Amino acid sequence: MNPDLARLQPYPFERIRSLLEGVSPAGVPAVSLAMGEPKHPTPDFIHQAISNNLGGLANYPLTKGMPALRESIAGWLTRRFQLPEDALDAGQHVIPVNGTREALFAFAQTVVQRKPDAAIVMPNPFYQIYEGAALLAGAQPVFLHCTQDNGFIPDFAAVPAEVWRRCQLLYICSPGNPTGAVMPLETLKQVLELAEQHDFIVASDECYSELYFDEDQPPPGLLQAAAQMGNTAWKRCVVFHSLSKRSNAPGMRSGFVAGDAEVLKQFLLFRTYHGCAMPLPFQLASIAAWNDETHVQENRRLYRQKFAAVMDILAPVLDVQMPQASFYLWPKTPVDDETFTRELFAQAHVNVVPGSYLSREAEGLNPGANRVRLALVAPLEDCIEAAGRIRRVTETL
Numbered sequence: 001m002n003p004d005l006a007r008l009q010p011y012p013f014e015r016i017r018s019l020l021e022g023v024s025p026a027g028v029p030a031v032s033l034a035m036g037e038p039k040h041p042t043p044d045f046i047h048q049a050i051s052n053n054l055g056g057l058a059n060y061p062l063t064k065g066m067p068a069l070r071e072s073i074a075g076w077l078t079r080r081f082q083l084p085e086d087a088l089d090a091g092q093h094v095i096p097v098n099g100t101r102e103a104l105f106a107f108a109q110t111v112v113q114r115k116p117d118a119a120i121v122m123p124n125p126f127y128q129i130y131e132g133a134a135l136l137a138g139a140q141p142v143f144l145h146c147t148q149d150n151g152f153i154p155d156f157a158a159v160p161a162e163v164w165r166r167c168q169l170l171y172i173c174s175p176g177n178p179t180g181a182v183m184p185l186e187t188l189k190q191v192l193e194l195a196e197q198h199d200f201i202v203a204s205d206e207c208y209s210e211l212y213f214d215e216d217q218p219p220p221g222l223l224q225a226a227a228q229m230g231n232t233a234w235k236r237c238v239v240f241h242s243l244s245k246r247s248n249a250p251g252m253r254s255g256f257v258a259g260d261a262e263v264l265k266q267f268l269l270f271r272t273y274h275g276c277a278m279p280l281p282f283q284l285a286s287i288a289a290w291n292d293e294t295h296v297q298e299n300r301r302l303y304r305q306k307f308a309a310v311m312d313i314l315a316p317v318l319d320v321q322m323p324q325a326s327f328y329l330w331p332k333t334p335v336d337d338e339t340f341t342r343e344l345f346a347q348a349h350v351n352v353v354p355g356s357y358l359s360r361e362a363e364g365l366n367p368g369a370n371r372v373r374l375a376l377v378a379p380l381e382d383c384i385e386a387a388g389r390i391r392r393v394t395e396t397l
Helices: 003-007 012-020 042-054 054-058 067-079 099-111 128-136 161-166 186-198 222-228 261-274 279-290 294-314 337-350 380-394
Strands: 096-098 119-126 141-146 168-175 201-205 237-242 255-259 373-374
Touching: 003 096, 003 128, 012 161, 012 337, 042 054, 042 279, 054 279, 067 096, 067 128, 067 237, 067 279, 096 099, 096 261, 099 128, 099 237, 099 261, 119 128, 119 161, 128 141, 141 294, 161 168, 161 186, 186 201, 186 222, 201 279, 222 237, 222 255, 237 261, 255 261, 294 380, 337 373, 337 380
Parallel strands: 119 141, 119 168, 168 201, 201 237
Antiparallel strands: 096 255, 237 255
């Protein structure tokens, strides 16, 4: 067996099962705010596009994807992030993938050179795939704390030069999971300057980029920062996007990577052996999804409605702030996060994720401790019901 498998930590939901083992839930219907799985309906036109193209199941799909899909993705990126026209070559700068999760993991296996001191730097708290990808690529994860004091955005200037010297890959996540923090353009430019100075690749997980609250203030992206710096070859830049959150289609497993052509050439080679091409019906449905913004605007409207209602209920009793984007709340807990999670389950049959399960202790600090992640993905009525139960439990602690 690969000995690095022994270095992997249990996934948060496995730890939650152990935490709640033997705890009897309250005798009311369960409401889960734990898993970040969108629950809004998948748009009908996506269903129809899949149904209309089921004949494509008779053909092997290309790992590189259909030219029309790559063109639709390049067009969306150009419109969304105000990139120079024709700066993105759909044939060189875009690869469709089966959702960001598998791509974020596989990317590290492609780009990391197995050296004894190899490091992959990542935010803390984080999406656990980053850590697993680092360990199975033979690299050391280095955690950058995201706390309320730094606005939940890593302090890149405080990272020692010795760490940057060893860094081969930097994962960033904006909007952040679980904090919802958005990196400003100046911070993204700072990251690219560091990458140029120290010769590492930046992998920007932007799968929550379309879940924001002000229609006039969409979160910026890494390619947008690169273009403003004159880096339209996208050197050392790779971004990851998905239809899971944007279009409420998590089961379609459709996303893409875009950026540095030389890096993506090697990533395509890896994926050709990996055997993970997107089925043709899903590619055709993805074209329709990337070309439509009306359903995405409606999606944001539904989330704004839920956040407004839940914040009204929770803000009087919990230390909780409205995020800049995403569908998560990241409140402080009145007791330790594991106890709070158990009490919510036992007293109110509400499922949440302890913040310490989404972070790692480093330098004597676990930045997720005494917080929980609430995913407002359930229908409005369920989110309101869950918030009311959380408030009642909080008032007893």
